[in-house]
Amino acid sequence: MNHQIAKLYQISQKESRIVIGLMSGTSLDGLDIALCEIKNAGRDTKFTLKDFITMDYDDEFRINIRKIFAKKNINQQDLCGINPYVGLVHAQLINKALENWGVKSEDIDLIASHGQTVFHAPQILTKDNSLPNSTLQIGDGDHIAVHTGIITISDFRQKHIATGGEGAPLAAYGDYLLFTDPMENRVLLNIGGISNFTFLPSSSHTLQAFATDLGPGNTIMNQYMFEHYGKEMDEDSEVAKKGNINSSLLNELLSEEFLGLNFPKTTGPELFNLHYLKEKQNLTHTNNLSKEDVMATLNAFSAHAIANGINRITHGLENVVVYVSGGGLHNPLLMQNIQSLLPNIKISSIAEIEMNPDAKEACLFALLANETVAGSPNNVNNIKDSPAVCMGKISLPL
Ligand SMILES: Nc1ncnc2c1ncn2[C@@H]1O[C@H](COP(=O)(O)OP(=O)(O)O)[C@@H](O)[C@H]1O
Ligand SMILES: [Mg+2]
Secondary structure, eight states: OOHHHHHHHHHHHOSEEEEEEEEEOTTOSEEEEEEEEEESOGGGOEEEEEEEEEEEOOHHHHHHHHTTTTOSSOOHHHHHHHHHHHHHHHHHHHHHHHHHHTOOGGGOOEEEEEEEEEEEEOHHHHOOTTSOOEEEEESOHHHHHHHHTSOEEEOTHHHHHHTTSOSOOOHHHHHHHHHOOSSOEEEEEEESSEEEEEEEOOTTSSSOBEEEEEEESSHHHHHHHHHHHSOSSOGGGHHHHTSOOOHHHHHHHTTOHHHHSOSSOOOOTTTSSHHHHHHHHHHHTOTTOOHHHHHHHHHHHHHHHHHHHHHHHHTTOSSEEEEEESGGGGOHHHHHHHHHHSTTSEEEEGGGGTOOTTTHHHHHHHHHHHHHHHOOGGGGTTBTTSOOOOOOEEEOOO
């Protein structure tokens, strides 16, 4: 037997595994690296986050990704080269994080790599049924495995699509295993570039868990800040706080067909971008709004898209708590806007149920890798409208 296959077999038999979960979202802020200890699998999973760090990307990395990110027309040579480049950069960042933590690569059983999404193209976005639902995450797994010496599982989203999904959101699987509660109806809201939630009815309920994207999170705000201020984000909502919401632009932004579609559904910056904003400004003759007013309106737009989605699913339900993760949690005006649109719902950080809000997505990919080597699709067969599958491709080091 190939010695790496023997090692993988032995890892799959262990009672407890050390797994590094990686997340690199559409915000391009950095690589989230979660060092996780995972005991058992399925509903018996016992999860511990041992360490966590976001390794910030440098400008070179962002410039390279932006050459191809969410663009319809790109240079193929760029795409071809940036795929291994991302794998190499990620491997270097993992090695650095391990060094910082004083952990040896031999002590890690698996890496779970999400990769960098460069295009998301479900048919509801492309309106082209001649090609299947598709999504592309780059950052080649073999490069990560070879340059860290650790067995790497990557490219999780393709299996979801192959079995009938849109490749996103995948959070439902891990959320379902870790956070289902006997009493509370939980909405696990993640506000990254795009906002999504997992609905987890209390275990006494007959409703089924599911996950869906909602619409914009930070993405249009970030793009606007980059274009007009040369900054990556509206830190602490400093700009949006100085502006006023323009209600005619807000209503036009909210008129997008995607926002009214039934759950589950997925989207990306391919739809919610500066071109989208410009179109809506043209329609409402609001091109001369101050930058602060545009940011205040974009902030309200994300809050409405999120709150409308939550209202739709929690309507008529009691004992609902929303637990928030992702960078949007650090945008005070956004959180305030969401809470004021949902006055009767308790909104907390996911830290309240013992999960680091910035680490959550990376942890969920570690959990998916654990299911791939030691779990079973049956563990997640109770999630509505999402195929029960174990996901990811396995890359072996030398
Ligand atoms: N202090 C802050 N003030 C405002 N926005 C913030 C702050 N911290 C983080 N964010 C937002 O969160 C984003 C990162 O969120 P993250 O969950 O990592 O998203 P992704 O998964 O898309 O990478 C940043 O780009 C920024 O928009
Ligand atoms: Mg991020």
